[in-house]
Amino acid sequence: MKLRGKVALVTGAAQGLGRGFTESMLQQGAKVALLDIKVLDGRKTTKELGLKYGQDKVLFLPCDVTDKGQMESAFQQVLRHFGQLDVVVNNAGVTEQENWELVLDINLRSVIQGTYLGLHHMSRERGGGGGLIINIASMAGLIAMFHGPVYTATKHGVVGLSRSLGTPFHFDRTGVRVCALCPTMTDTPIQPPRVASTPEEQVKLDAHWAYTDSQGGLLKVSEVVAGFLQLVEDDSKNGAVMRVTKQKGVDYQPYGGGGQGVPVTTRKTRSKL
Numbered sequence: 001m002k003l004r005g006k007v008a009l010v011t012g013a014a015q016g017l018g019r020g021f022t023e024s025m026l027q028q029g030a031k032v033a034l035l036d037i038k039v040l041d042g043r044k045t046t047k048e049l050g051l052k053y054g055q056d057k058v059l060f061l062p063c064d065v066t067d068k069g070q071m072e073s074a075f076q077q078v079l080r081h082f083g084q085l086d087v088v089v090n091n092a093g094v095t096e097q098e099n100w101e102l103v104l105d106i107n108l109r110s111v112i113q114g115t116y117l118g119l120h121h122m123s124r125e126r127g128g129g130g131g132l133i134i135n136i137a138s139m140a141g142l143i144a145m146f147h148g149p150v151y152t153a154t155k156h157g158v159v160g161l162s163r164s165l166g167t168p169f170h171f172d173r174t175g176v177r178v179c180a181l182c183p184t185m186t187d188t189p190i191q192p193p194r195v196a197s198t199p200e201e202q203v204k205l206d207a208h209w210a211y212t213d214s215q216g217g218l219l220k221v222s223e224v225v226a227g228f229l230q231l232v233e234d235d236s237k238n239g240a241v242m243r244v245t246k247q248k249g250v251d252y253q254p255y256g257g258g259g260q261g262v263p264v265t266t267r268k269t270r271s272k273l
């Protein structure tokens with residue numbers, strides 16, 4: 001998809017990867033609605049991007065993605081304000097916390113909600129113009145993350161959702177591509193500090209940073225954004241699961257015959273996974 005003249009909606013856009021995806025689409029000539037629960041940060045980011053790319057190109061909408069009413073209202077407001085919707089990026093996410101139900105709500109239930117709302121408004125069978133939904137999963141959607149079992153479960157769920165809706169059965173009716181993006185550890189505010197306030201916490205942090213350093217350290221937001229733009233622009237990718245890692249850069253998770261929209265791999269390639 002060429003982004004010039006298109007309208008995108010990004011959840012969790014106030015900072016980190018969401019802000020990066022937003023700015024990359026503004027650079028390509030799209031208009032973007034930024035949704036976030038952090039109202040002050042969201043307004044600040046929107047103002048800064050508006051000064052750079054034009055205030056008429058951006059719209060900030062305070063929105064808690066776990067609240068169905070707020071999500072429905074945000075989608076309606078985007079359509080009223082910009083008159084169209086072409087791209088939905090379900091990006092808002094949190095890492096493991098004591099309240100595991102909240103991790104599930106934000107990282108998976110809200111992504112399902114955002115995906116269904118995107119299909120509802122963009123689907124050709126409902127009079128929409130087709131479009132693209134990119135769900136931000138993680139490499140934790142493909143492999144185990146020892147210090148985040150629920151986080152890992154939610155990201156596996158996001159991958160499964162995107163692959164299933166990214167099949168020709170759905171695309172033939174909706175004209176909406178659905179893909180998942182799976183970065184490894186990236187340098188955003190979600191990352192924990194290196195030093196903790198208690199010895200128990202320090203053990204976890206040491207394990208996290210030892211793992212991260214062993215993988216080549218943190219990705220830059222710009223490296224993930226480069227992959228994101230490839231996924232936006234390549235209309236042949238539907239149900240595709242893009243990985244972004246320090247070791248291999250941008251590539252796709254091969255699924256063999258079962259993976260729609262991704263190349264079928266050879267046995268030799270599969271054995272290296």
Ligand SMILES: NC(=O)c1ccc[n+]([C@@H]2O[C@H](COP(=O)([O-])OP(=O)(O)OC[C@H]3O[C@@H](n4cnc5c(N)ncnc54)[C@H](O)[C@@H]3O)[C@@H](O)[C@H]2O)c1
Pocket residue numbers: 011012013014015016017018035036037038063064065066091092093094095106136137138139182183184185186187188189190191
């Ligand atoms: N940074 C990484 O290492 C990394 C790696 C792989 C995947 N991811 C995924 O990328 C996405 C973005 O993460 P990030 O690293 O930019 O994190 P971040 O913490 O910098 O940004 C997340 C944003 O989501 C918003 N948010 C959280 N809960 C919300 C809610 N209920 N409603 C609306 N907005 C909410 C936050 O306010 C914040 O602005 C997440 O889904 C995360 O799981 C991050």
Ligand SMILES: CCCCC[C@H](O)/C=C/C=C\C/C=C\C/C=C\CCCC(=O)O
Pocket residue numbers: 095096137138139140143144145147148183184185186190191192201204205208
């Ligand atoms: C395994 C592949 C990489 C997945 C990246 C993932 O999507 C992003 C993770 C972001 C931050 C790291 C997660 C947790 C913090 C680590 C330790 C915290 C320990 C403290 C605590 O238990 O609260």
